[in-house]
Amino acid sequence: MGERLPFADRTIAAIDCGPYLDGLSGPARLKLLLECRRCLKPGGTLTLGDAQPSEHWAVPAALAGFESAHAGLVKPDRRVKGEPLVSVAIPAYNPAFFAACLESALGQTYRNVEVVVCDDSPGPEIETRVREHPRGATVRYERNTARLGPRGNFTRCLERSQGEFVKLLCDDDCLAPQCVARLVDAFRQAPDVALATSRRRRIDAAGHALADQPATVPIVAQDTVIDGRTLANAMLMAGLNFVGEPSTVLFRRADLAPPGYFGFAGVAGHGIIDMATWTALLLKGDAVYFRDALSSFRIHAGQRQHDPAKAQRNIGSIRELQAAWLGLALHEGLEPNRVGVKPFPPRDAAWCVSPLVGFAARRAIARP
DSSP states (O other): OOEEEEEEEOOOEEEEEOOOOOTTHHHHHHHHHHHHHHHHEEEEEOOGGGGGOGGGGHHHHHHTTEEEEEEEEEOOOOOOOSOOOEEEEEOOOOOOOOOHHHHHHHHHSSSSSSEEEEOOOSSSSHHHHHTOTTTTTEEEEEOOOOOHHHHHHHHHHHOOOOEEEEEEETOOEOOOOTHHHHHHHHHHTTEEEEEEEEEEEEEOSOOOOOOOOOTTSSSSSSSSSEHHHHHHHHHHHHOOOSSOOGEEEEEEGGOTTTTTOSTTTTTTTTTTTHHHHHHHHHHHHHEEEEEEEEEEEOOOTTTTGGHHHHHHHHHHHHHHHHHHHTTTTTTOOOOEEEEEEESSSSEEEOOOEEETTTHHHHHHHHOO
């Protein structure tokens, strides 16, 4: 898992680096910040001495998930207590599968949920279906005054969401009834989590199960806490999104910064908005991966990825994202097929290094 400071996780209340850091390169600053964050207790402070006013620390501090404070940087407390509001945000366009999508959002066993629908479609079908939903369910509907496109509508969904957590749900996908409850519990049971995800099922237009592809085969043998940087590294080195599509993941709304929200280190990730965004989140904290399939990803003829030109663009975007990661030297000290893991719930277990299930086969298939 790379070079480590000689301290256990979450054991240090404050770190003062003194006036000796100005000579560090950008990648060295970022890796130092990641290690300091690991060692600090929630709410712990990091003082950079004479280097603190330098603008060179602002970007790596934000990438590493620190919050700014008068005395320096603060590690946020990421553990959840109680029942936070979760926004299930649907960037809607295609009415063909919207009814099943909406029903799955309304059918969550976790009760503190709002459903946010931002309608980018040209017709009235989606609005009509929303207006017919049972009274008592919390659904907020908004029709976009002009076509925003996929990225713009994702952004509008985030802007309209009021929950501490956001569960994006594409209009052709579905959630299992326990999806939100299980993913919120990841943030409750494990500290320092920035992203919770799970296995997902592939289904066809009729809702029938399809065979797994390399990206959808579970990456671990049991429910697992995974060190964020190592998971991002494995995903990028394979060039394959086994973390999940937008409908698979739960994250904190505050962890995506306006105005761009989606992307990593200046890379917008055209066509791979999920991979770029997961990369940014995984630098801010750890991930929890559940072996159960908590969402269904629908495969149908109307999807953009079936367009050869868009598929080629996506490959270029992956290469751009990989270059940004390598440029920050975040791969150094890590093996591309191994991740840092703890069982879930962790119960203060120590980190182990474990190979990802099927990594070699995934990487070979993912190469263009």
